[in-house]
Amino acid sequence: xxxxxxxxxxxxxxxxxxxxxxxxxxxxxxxxxxxxxxxxxxxxxxxxxxxxxxxxxxxxxxxxxxxxxxxxxxxxxxxxxxxxxxxxxxxxxxxxxxxxxxxx
Numbered sequence: 001x002x003x004x005x006x007x008x009x010x011x012x013x014x015x016x017x018x019x020x021x022x023x024x025x026x027x028x029x030x031x032x033x034x035x036x037x038x039x040x041x042x043x044x045x046x047x048x049x050x051x052x053x054x055x056x057x058x059x060x061x062x063x064x065x066x067x068x069x070x071x072x073x074x075x076x077x078x079x080x081x082x083x084x085x086x087x088x089x090x091x092x093x094x095x096x097x098x099x100x101x102x103x104x
Contacts, residue, residue, distance in 0.1 A: 004071050004087050009063030011091045016059025017052040019102060024051040066094060 024031055024047065031051050036043070039057055041050040070090055077083045 001071055004084070005064065005067040007063075007088065008067035008071070008091055009060050011095050012063035012066060013056040013060030015095045015098060016055035016057075016062075018055070019059070019099070020051040020055030021048065022103075023055075024048060066091070070094070 020031075028047065031054065032047065035041075035054045036047075036050050039054045041053060045053075071087065074083055074087045074090065077086050
């Protein structure tokens with residue numbers, strides 16, 4: 001379960017980094033004028049990398065909430081490997097659903 005919680009945090013952080021790449025394309029000024037200062041991003045860092053770091057820092061912790069909600073629910077799945085594999089699929093479904101809703 002702790003491994004799955006860590007994976008959930010990695011998925012959430014990865015989603016945040018990817019989401020901010022899209023957001024940066026739409027409005028780079030939002031990052032350069034506000035978010036980079038808020039998250040203390042080094043001004044010499046390339047802007048795309050800075051946007052990814054902002055996304056990671058802003059989203060990784062959502063994996064804790066998602067994991068706490070979904071990991072126990074998955075305990076109804078029989079077999080250790082089936083449980084682990086199924087939880088990875090669940091995390092992927094959550095990330096893709098969130099991306100589709102965000103793009104909408």
